[in-house]
Amino acid sequence: MVQNSRAQERRQIDLADHPLHGRGRTPLRPGHDHRQRQIHPPGRAPGPDRKRTASRSDRIRLRAGRGATPVQARRRRLRKIALGKPADGLRRGRHPGARRRASIGRRRPAAGDRASGQPGRCLFVGHRHPARGWPVSVSLPHAVSVWRRNASLYRRTWKVNLLPNFFEPVFYLTAIGIGVGAYITEMGGVTYVEFLVPGLICVSAMHGASFEVTYNVYVRLVYEKTYSGMVTTPVTPDDILVGEVLWALTRSCIYGGGFFIVAALFGLMPGLSALLAIFVIPLTGLMFAAIGIAVTLRMPTIELFSFYFTLFLTPLFLFSDVFFPISERLSGVWLQVAEILPLLHPVRLARSAFSGEVGWLALWDAGYIVVLSAGLLSWAKLTMRKRLSS
Numbered sequence: 154m155v156q157n158s159r160a161q162e163r164r165q166i167d168l169a170d171h172p173l174h175g176r177g178r179t180p181l182r183p184g185h186d187h188r189q190r191q192i193h194p195p196g197r198a199p200g201p202d203r204k205r206t207a208s209r210s211d212r213i214r215l216r217a218g219r220g221a222t223p224v225q226a227r228r229r230r231l232r233k234i235a236l237g238k239p240a241d242g243l244r245r246g247r248h249p250g251a252r253r254r255a256s257i258g259r260r261r262p263a264a265g266d267r268a269s270g271q272p273g274r275c276l277f278v279g280h281r282h283p284a285r286g287w288p289v290s291v292s293l294p295h296a297v298s299v300w301r302r303n304a305s306l307y308r309r310t311w312k313v314n315l316l317p318n319f320f321e322p323v324f325y326l327t328a329i330g331i332g333v334g335a336y337i338t339e340m341g342g343v344t345y346v347e348f349l350v351p352g353l354i355c356v357s358a359m360h361g362a363s364f365e366v367t368y369n370v371y372v373r374l375v376y377e378k379t380y381s382g383m384v385t386t387p388v389t390p391d392d393i394l395v396g397e398v399l400w401a402l403t404r405s406c407i408y409g410g411g412f413f414i415v416a417a418l419f420g421l422m423p424g425l426s427a428l429l430a431i432f433v434i435p436l437t438g439l440m441f442a443a444i445g446i447a448v449t450l451r452m453p454t455i456e457l458f459s460f461y462f463t464l465f466l467t468p469l470f471l472f473s474d475v476f477f478p479i480s481e482r483l484s485g486v487w488l489q490v491a492e493i494l495p496l497l498h499p500v501r502l503a504r505s506a507f508s509g510e511v512g513w514l515a516l517w518d519a520g521y522i523v524v525l526s527a528g529l530l531s532w533a534k535l536t537m538r539k540r541l542s543s
Contacts, residue, residue, distance in 0.1 A: 290391050291389075292388075295388045296393075296399065298396070299396025299397065300396045300399045300403070315411070318408050319414075322411065322412040325353060326350075326415070326421070329349060330346050333345065341504075346421060351500060351503035354409050354434065354503055355433065356496070357411070357412040358405040358406070358408055358409030358435075358437040359438075359441045359466065359469070359470075359496060359499075361408030362405040362438040362441040362442040366397060366441075366445035366449055367445050367448070367452075371449050372455075374450075390534075390537040390538045390540075390541045391538075394533060394537050398439070398530065401438060401446075402439060402442060405435065406434055413430065413434070422507075424509060426507070426509035430502075430503040430506040433499050436499055436519070436522050437496075437499040439522070440525060440526045443525070443527075444495065446529075446530075446533050447536070450536040450537060451536065469495065470496070472491070473494050473500055474497050498517075499518070501518050502519065
């Protein structure tokens with residue numbers, strides 16, 4: 154009896170699977186529930202369970218998708234989608250009815266929709282947000298998220314950045330009122346200080362937008378690679394462009410609005426019509442944000458921005474109806490050439506609001522700002538896509 158029990162125990166040991174060394178049968182309950190489980194004694198199991206080892210034909214069948222468990226089939230489908238391969242049943246020559254049904258309502262992807270499937274590159278079309286029929290593929294929540302990122306960084310140093318916006322107009326108005334204003338008493342039917350205020354408000358908005366979309370955008374694009382990280386998420390280059398323009402508009406409103414408040418505290422608001430100049434501030438920021446970001450995306454090195462500020466913005470500051478009326482000093486061809494200057498049009502709009510005389514010329518100035526901004530942003534959109542996809 155002892156020998157029989159030992160032989161039976163030995164047969165159970167041979168059939169068992171050691172939990173550490175393996176190479177035996179799987180530790181499953183035997184056929185009848187009233188029996189004990191398989192024994193796992195110490196030592197090395199005699200061999201693998203051939204019933205549980207997949208043969209070569211089984212492996213081929215699993216790779217073909219036949220006989221796979223739901224988890225294996227799902228993993229196989231996801232792996233094919235990641236590699237850009239067609240799913241089962243959609244290959245040429247197999248299940249034509251299923252292929253036709255699956256192709257109903259689908260469109261052929263354009264060249265820009267094809268993704269590489271590699272890390273760090275564009276997302277697949279199914280993982281992106283829909284374009285919603287806009288002229289550019291922009292998601293407003295994603296663009297606002299870019300704006301919020303910049304705002305959160307600005308919030309850390311808002312006191313340092315905000316104080317110069319109030320000191321600069323105070324110095325301007327004090328120096329001009331005490332110095333130059335004592336020699337030039339009247340210009341354009343008003344005092345010289347009142348003549349300068351509308352132009353200086355637009356200049357402040359121009360500087361606020363220009364500094365944001367030049368140095369800051371270039372650093373995030375080239376040095377920090379912030380935008381390269383953003384495009385690995387559902388945020389697209391168009392969302393980044395719109396978010397940066399919105400933030401530049403915010404900065405221009407902070408700069409121009411600060412100057413407007415200081416001028417009001419100095420008593421330089423002639424009437425309620427001057428409040429219309431508040432709407433000129435975001436228009437100025439939009440135009441110079443479009444100009445600046447279009448230049449930034451084509452700028453090879455950061456050192457060349459000094460030419461943009463010195464040879465472009467400074468002449469605009471000096472010859473755009475800010476310090477003297479160009480209609481009284483220029484005539485003929487030169488007056489027509491001056492109409493090309495971008496800063497002239499918001500300055501003229503703001504001065505019309507301060508004087509309360511808004512005519513047909515204001516429509517031309519507003520149309521110039523909108524058309525120029527739209528054209529430059531469309532060009533910047535293509536450049537942004539090219540820079541972030543390369």
